[in-house]
Amino acid sequence: MALFGALLRVAICKALLFFSVCFAADQVVNYELEYKYIIASPLGVPQQVIAVNGKFPGPVINVTTNEYVVVNVRNKLDEDLLVTWPGLHMLQTSWQDGVLGTNCPIPSKWNWTYQFQVKDQIGSFFYFPSLKMQRASGGFGSFIITNRPVISLPFGFPDGDIVVFIGDWYTRNHTALRDDLDNGKKLGRPDGVLINGKGPYRYNSSLVPDGIDYETINVNPGKTYRVRVHNVGVSTSLNFRIQNHNLLLVETEGTYTSQQNFTSLDIHVGQSYTFLVTMDQNASTDYYIVASVRFVNESVWQKVTGVAVLHYSNSKGKATGPIPDPPNDVYDKSYSMNQALSIRQNVSASGARPNPQGSFRYGSVNVTDAYILRSIRPGVIGGELRATYNGLSFDHPKTPIRLADLFHVPREYKLDFPHNPVDRPPRKGKSIINGTYKGFIEIILQNNDTNVQSFHMDGYSFFVVGMGYGEWAENSRGSYNRWDAISRCTTQVFAGGWTAILAYLDNVGVWNLRTENLDRWYLGQETYIRITNPEDTDNKTEDPAPDNVLYCGALAYKQKAQKTSSATTLLGSSEPYLSLLLLFFAILYIL
Incomplete structure (x- = not known):
């Protein structure tokens, strides 16, 4: 028995060394975020x-590249809540994106735990509530x-x-x-x-x-x-x-x-x-x-x-x-x-990985699909003030898009978003873009509104290759920066102008495309891009729905009563997880 104990102690020590070497880069960090109203007087x-x-x-969420992040959100507001993480690539898991087209909202007095990995990323971002104009009242914090x-x-x-x-x-x-x-x-x-x-x-x-x-x-x-x-x-x-x-x-x-x-x-x-x-x-x-x-x-x-x-x-x-x-620059629209x-990518700098970020030669990749998204001033549709892309004001399905796919809920959305502005009266609709997995997409953002707008794409960074005033035309491609254009997730589109972006669609899921201007976003100026891997028969390129997925819409009957929980790691509490792993390695070593 003493010999077994000694062998076990040696095995555990070796297992600890093995674990620290192999898994040190993939640590788990836990955060608790409680959303609640307070009274403040920022302007007196x-x-x-x-x-x-x-x-x-x-508070600031501060993590390190490749770490798993577990954020337990407690909703103490008097209305539904979702927290979104713009700029985080969230590989293969739009289930954690925190927008209405991909997630059922967290009801008042409930909590929900987000779980994702910040794989191969660095940088400065921020989180915020994505529903019902809530960011206009706060709820944001830095994500580093x-x-x-x-x-x-x-x-x-x-x-x-x-x-x-x-x-x-x-x-x-x-x-x-x-x-x-x-x-x-x-x-x-x-x-x-x-x-x-x-x-x-x-x-x-x-x-x-x-x-x-x-x-x-x-x-x-x-x-x-x-x-x-x-x-x-x-x-x-x-x-x-x-x-x-x-x-x-x-x-x-x-x-x-x-x-x-x-x-x-x-x-x-x-x-x-x-x-x-x-x-x-x-x-x-x-x-x-x-x-x-x-x-x-x-x-x-x-x-x-x-x-x-x-x-x-x-x-x-x-x-x-x-x-x-x-x-x-009152009389010089070109200054801004x-x-x-002038903001270019540092092509010689390493980012999250040892190889330079500029090693992806985006300028020589053939474009496989192209869309022009035109925005105009908000107008009345069916008695409501609405904002549009290509004459379509997005009408959120009652069942989130990816959840509807998983459970084969029919008629929740349509894969028929128009490639170009359509000459017809504006209308509400549930049209989204059918993205091609590993395709290279060009999106032209044509701003015929009177305000500068910011365009955002969840789940991705894109290359901002061109900007100009007036209407975009085919020959505008001649002005594109095909070498060191900045890669980011939010770009400005000047009033009366256009911005061109390129994105490589290698991240499966359903991802939100929107204006970040809260009034236009609230009025429907958004859509989604759905990216599936047709060759993925074993579902290896997309994470499955999490165990704590919320149900709503046509699937509301599946939702169980709220369970009180605190932040846990992706596989449960971190200490038992480590203990079980160490014991497992120890037994393997002995055997």
């Missing part, structure tokens, strides 16, 4: 906002994927990490905003711009009332910080700048960029950028951090400006005087577009 007016774990904005230690950064390791949320804000909460849209009204001018959930510093006593709490970011002189900026607003493009400081752009939405300095950068709704900022100024005073609106009459929108304070530890006084000017086109 008490209002209901959506907090996560009691915080507004919510850090390099594995074996992969070097294409820049010096920063001295600190700073997350900055910017976004337009209304003192009416999301329920009032969607009531306005339901009644055919426009949302109107926002009441302000928040920085990290707080109102503006009182840089001007006539524009900013006294008593508003503002954000202060503390730094040390001579240090370089990685500053991750997310536009989480409703519908407004913002210009971001830090007084007297250069913004060295290094990454956007999971792709390292060619490094260039900006004094300011336009950041559109739903977009994320990462800068290196060196604190190289003298500390005679604090400095302004500014997020101001773009493409509007600035004299009318003066009050809609976000201002925070950059405070050096040795600062000698408060920031004073006028805020730094925005880009002076040229700035966007």
